[in-house]
Amino acid sequence: MTRPESDRLVMKFGGTSMGDLERIRRAARIVAAEAASGKKIAVVVSAMAGKTNELVAWTDGAGRPGQGIELSDDEYDVVVASGEQVTSGLLALTLRNMGLNARSWMGWQIPILTDDAHGRARIEDVPGEVLGAALDKGEIAVVPGFQGVTRDGRITTLGRGGSDTSAVAVAAALGCSCDIYTDVDGVYTTDPRIESRARRLEKVSYEEMLEMASLGAKVLQTRSVELAMAKQVPVRVLSSFIEPDENGVLPAKSGTLICDEEEIVEKRIVSGVTMSRDEARITLLGLSDRVEAPADVFTRLAEANVNVDMIVQSQARTEGAVNLTFTTGRRDAPRAAELMRAAQAQIGFEELRVDEDVAKVSVVGVGMRSHAGVAQTMFRALADKGVKFQAISTSEIKISVLIDAAYAELAVRALHSAYGLEAV
């Protein structure tokens, strides 16, 4: 499905692009250039870089209770949402000062309706009428990202990185595409700081981007990609370090377009290699080989909202026992370990080990669906470099391996080369 080209456009600027008045002016010049080219524009902005952290620290200090977070997160949202309110007003002022017609629209004014899961709310609906009417009368609408409002009128925030999701939701409401200006100039085959031969992808499918985002490529927040896929919003990731020329015209858009798989003519087997250090490996040694034992372990973790990614079970040295290994997010690991230790007697295991010195390396590509041999290439490339893997997980379009962290960069470079990503 390709949607007809719209004369509307959503532009999103992150915290770095809103970091101070000079950067806000730079963003405003980019907006002005798009407006001059005839686009009707809504701009979604993050808070000034660092500001959200300051506000969150204040709420922590004011006594956001450790246990009863739920209780207080409505007021947390009141405090933290103010950061984007400030930048949206400042950008509107800056645009006006350049002679443009602009105004800010708070989440409660549009409204950006969310559920009431304060601190990590999900957008439920964004009516496009009010913003659409503003755009149609020639106004540039400036919308604070990250914030919304419940149906009974309380301020909410969407959780970290939520501004990308706001931008996609506004684009869906306006029936147009979304340009995300950020401090990188697109999505790469892998992290260029690890592999200098990494190449920018011109296009990447929603599915691939979703895997890359959740596997550690930090360009876009996972939920924003999910929403873009669900609503078929074309998203372009672009560098904010550009300037219109002397005639106020922007350079031709490069960056990376995130779009439907069907719109990508040149199909690749593997589009990218990702690496994440946000994992921890927990091993229960000498776990009872009762069939209920693993279920007991994972039920306890699920009830405590600990997400488990990879799972490996192997034979233990002790007769009638197994070793159970699983991975969690690194932040959840201490809590998961605590849960296991507290229930050691009930679960029945001999020893617990936590290893944070691990990395998850993944290859992602929609071409895997129709090509055999992808896993084989991966395992051979790793074996050639002497990299052992401790666990594997796969989906239709990705293969991930857990390895010793010391080998992470080596593995990324080996895989990048094995799939010929620098040459495509």
Add this chain to the structure above:
Amino acid sequence: MTRPESDRLVMKFGGTSMGDLERIRRAARIVAAEAASGKKIAVVVSAMAGKTNELVAWTDGAGRPGQGIELSDDEYDVVVASGEQVTSGLLALTLRNMGLNARSWMGWQIPILTDDAHGRARIEDVPGEVLGAALDKGEIAVVPGFQGVTRDGRITTLGRGGSDTSAVAVAAALGCSCDIYTDVDGVYTTDPRIESRARRLEKVSYEEMLEMASLGAKVLQTRSVELAMAKQVPVRVLSSFIEPDENGVLPAKSGTLICDEEEIVEKRIVSGVTMSRDEARITLLGLSDRVEAPADVFTRLAEANVNVDMIVQSQARTEGAVNLTFTTGRRDAPRAAELMRAAQAQIGFEELRVDEDVAKVSVVGVGMRSHAGVAQTMFRALADKGVKFQAISTSEIKISVLIDAAYAELAVRALHSAYGLEAV
């Protein structure tokens, strides 16, 4: 008219009392003590001290146009109103952390309806139903001061010092009195930094407070006193540097009660002496003695929104000419002088002088209405100290004189003593 004692109470804390998390906790302890005594409470808060200045500076930098301020002040309000949003959320969190039931109510949630004069909006209506219902179900309502919302849903701010006005408006809506916690412990007969024998007034009438506020006593914003008088809201000014005792009980309330004249049993002729350095004196020498000339001058000033306070006309040395002296606020003086110079030919005067080295010293008291000799005492006291006055203005309850700034403190002390204020 004395209103029946209400079980509701509005408490207001200024920017110093909200300056950091420790001060917010102190304010919360005072609120908790009032709640424990059985009061149903709404708290009105200012932004953290210094925060509003930072936000205003950002809007200036973003290009709040010098000439076209009107055009942009809606976005100025979006930015600047965020300061109180932050403190109201933080105070609500702090109160919850102490086990109290509290929530914040933004101006648009209550709503605090204002006109659309952005940056200096006037409150038009505060429906008491929503807040009243919250209080009646045992919730402490935390309300950001200084902010409101227009009838078409845009954020407004009330201008500097507007949080006092917010507090009085909320108290009027809730039908109760208003305690204003500040960094002074009440209203004094004069500025204690000038006259150490200044005495705190236990009660002062709305009319007197209004004169004192507009004459330079900076305890309360003038508009908050006007509103309190119009709505008959008793306002108490109190020190925020108090602590509940070990049983959570506050010390007996002292401070100053601002109330109806009829509730003040002990009538004084003069209640206070004020001094202001915010004046400038402008003299047009050799002004044509055409009868239209002064009208021409004051019409031009009025059309430029320059308020004129005192006016003195005297004979000039030149035949057929007069000297016209008037005072304006110091901030307006350069603009007023510019206006006069630009129209020198049309108005017809020889020379313009601006003198900012002046002070206005005033005595205020409702007792003047029924007592003769107040002015006489003033002039004799000044004459005894060799203080000449350059202009006089009077109202029913005050007499002001403009003097050389060098004599200001001397004059204040002389008048404070002449009316026996330290001895009452």
